[in-house]
Amino acid sequence: MxxxxxxxxxxxxxxxxxPTVVHLDRPFDIAPDxxxxxxxxxxxxxxxxxxxxxxxxxxxxxxxxxxxxxxxxxxxxxxxxxxxxxxxxxxxxxxxxxxxxxxxxxxxxxxxxxxxxxxxxxxxxxxxxxxxxxxxxxxxxxxxxxxxxxxxxxxxxxxxxxxxxxxxxxxxxxxxxxxxxxxxxxxxxxxxxLVHELARFEAVRYPVIGVRADDVLANASAYAHGRTFCWTAVVMSAAPARITVLTGDAPDTADPLLRAHPPTVVEAPPAGFVRLRPLTTRLDNPFRRVRLYISTYDAVHPPVLRSYLTASRHSRPLWMQGWGQTETGPLTFRFHTRRSALLPEARTDARLLGRPVPGRTGLRVVHPDTLRPVPRGRTGLLLVRTKALALGYVGERPRWDAKRIGGWWATGDLGIHHRDGSVSVLDREADSLPGLPDMSCLRTEDVLEARLPEALECVVVGAPDGGAPRPVVVTADGRLDPDAWARAVRGLPPLGEPVVVTWDEVPRTGTGKVRRAVLAERLIGKAVTGTGRWT
CATH class of the missing domain: 3.40.50.980 (Rossmann fold)
Incomplete structure (x- = not known):
């Protein structure tokens, strides 16, 4: 179909x-009984x-x-x-x-x-x-x-x-x-x-990454967002054996349903995978049958990748990571295996988000001020071309038109188009900081998370006085060993003293992304960002 x-x-x-049977973690709000x-x-x-x-x-x-x-x-x-x-x-x-x-x-x-x-x-x-x-x-x-x-x-x-x-x-x-x-x-x-260009493409039963008739799909998403609307079209067309729907990402709440119906395919936003990660270390971990993990919305930090890929007992579990936007749908894909996730270089290359989808996505990199193309391997503003581009913004037509550059779409992301065709996304232009010209906020966060096993998440925000960027470390109990921090920052650009918080203290979007500007204002009274021209 x-x-x-x-x-x-x-x-x-x-x-x-x-023949699909759907299991919910709680009744539908529109059919509570x-x-x-x-x-x-x-x-x-x-x-x-x-x-x-x-x-x-x-x-x-x-x-x-x-x-x-x-x-x-x-x-x-x-x-x-x-x-x-x-x-x-x-x-x-x-x-x-x-x-x-x-x-x-x-x-x-x-x-x-x-x-x-x-x-x-x-x-x-x-x-x-x-x-x-x-x-x-x-x-x-x-x-x-x-x-x-x-x-x-x-x-x-x-x-x-x-x-x-x-x-x-x-x-x-x-x-x-x-x-x-x-x-x-x-x-x-x-x-x-959305349906013809995105859902139909994904609904094909490709080898390995396509949905199979005997699959048990688990989804722990933010269902108001565009990804799950497309996912709904795909799963109803592909007709897997079972679907498990999780409305929250609290591990103890999700555990019974996942163990009752061990999934073979799991999809969640990166924050969802972070929250459910404690389940990977339990004796009867519910991810033992998973052959395919799918993450969307943002990059996933390497420690999280390794936890899930090693939790699966499948002979060759695969992680499919997509980069895209609400306006465009997926633009690039990257695949991680258990072996690649354990390689030393995997600790710092999470921002390498794969290659454009062949025949479906064009990509170029330009200087964010002059809009002139920059050479392969140099950082610039990422532009894309896709038939799945949306129709526009409601109530903000000038903003939409400003992001159209000829036949290209300005993503608002800073990144690198490498000589082998792969793409690294370094920062949102609006989140870029002058104090991290070589590493970028996101790469710095990747390194910190790889070096701090106790960190659920690390976030770097700018200092209003032009000082060193301020790191925020999210831990389960809001505590961090000073010696562990000292070891973690060796070799990194200068950073301020860390602010240690719990997960619930961080302002987030519906998909679990950190609202960096709001977080910075709460911590230091002012958000330091890029120009915001391309948001």
Whole structure:
């Protein structure tokens, strides 16, 4: 089956006899009483019923429907239900702070908002959206809810909701960028860019990296983001034996479900892999059958790679690491094996993110000020060309146009195109620091994490007075041995005294990325960054 219409995706998978069984770590928010075990025909029926309920609320063709709720895969089911009605869903993470969420809603001007009573209260003012539907349990809100809203369960699930077809180049769905460098951008994709160019390419059963009929897939993602919407199209088309959906990354919570259904393929953002890493050392580790790990959104630090690849008892486990953006989808791929992850050079080359996808992605490097090409092996601004490029930004057309350079797209990343065709991504231009010209923030962090086994994560931010960059070390208990730190920084550019914090003390995006500017402001009162021209 090749994915096409996301509004009827689950219906088509059911008609093709997809045998997939889905296991959830908690019930769907849109079906709280229906349990945690689902078949594809049952998922198709849930999408149809949800579409009927949204239609009963007044959602129709052409409407924008903002979705912001607790993290769960039903983000995508809600989006497919809206698409079935001819509407355009906009999936917004509940991890956004109230100010950013309000800004995005003002840009969207949606006809409908599907959310929770708690989020409505957190907004602090009436968002002036005509249709408001809540999906959380009808219980007293923590604060008075602005305006009026109807609960999803109170709407009719049996009304007519025939699929509304749209042109392949019309807006299909809106996703926001991570927001590490400021207010996220709202990215519009079409059926052609997201489904035809991305999902169809991934749904092919390639040797080793393709989804097999006997696979058990585990996903621990941020389901509001664009990657999982594409993933949904892929897995419903590829029809694996089982899917395990994790809505959080707390190891003790995830462990029972993973052990009950040991996965053969695991996908998560880098922060998710970091959080679940303690499971790799348990006697009955749930990753023993994994043949393929997939990481997206960002590079993964070498110690994390080694932990998972050595935890698998598969003869040749593989790690597929992708670099891309919400606007473009995957641009490069790199593969790690157990052997390559254990090599000494693997400790510091995590920023080498593979090669552009042959025949699908073009890449060039230019000077960020002059936009003139720089030679292979020199650092510059990475430009890409892909047919999967999104349609634009909602409410920010000039910003979108400014990032178009001829037929190329400015990623906002600084990197190197090596002579062998591979690509290293060193920093976001907005996060680059003058104090680390040779190493880059990210490479420095890789070295520190390789030398500090107790570190869950290391982050380097700039000092406002032009002094040495300030390192932040994240540990389980917020403590760090001074002697271990002294050994870790030998041979590195000058760094300030480390700030040691726990995981929950670090401001993050919905995908677990560190919000560096916010972190710097909390620690030293001011964020030091690059120009931000290309964000």
């Amino acid at each position: 090749r994915p096409h219409d996301m509004g009827t995706l689950f219906d088509e998978a059911a008609a093709h006899g997809a 229906a349990g945690t075990l689902w078949t594809v025909p049952e998922l198709a029926a849930l999408v149809r019923a949800t579409a009927a309920r949204l239609a009963d609320a007044g959602v129709g063709p052409g409407d924008r429907v903002a979705i912001v709720k607790d993290n769960h895969w039903d983000y995508d089911l809600l989006a497919c239900a809206a698409i079935r009605l001819g509407a355009v869903p906009a999936q917004l993470s509940a991890a956004l702070d109230a100010e950013d969420l309000t800004t995005l809603l003002d840009r969207l001007r949606p006809a409908a908002l599907v959310t929770t009573a708690g989020i409505l209260a957190r907004l602090g003012r009436d968002p002036e959206i005509p249709i408001r539907v809540t999906v959380d349990a009808p219980a007293p809100a923590p604060a008075p809810v602005p305006g009026t809203a109807v609960h999803l369960a109170a709407l009719d699930p049996a009304g007519p909701c025939p699929p509304v077809r749209r042109h392949d180049d019309e807006p299909l769905v809106v996703h926001h960028t991570s927001g590490t460098t400021g207010v996220p951008k709202l990215v519009v994709h079409s059926t052609r860019t």
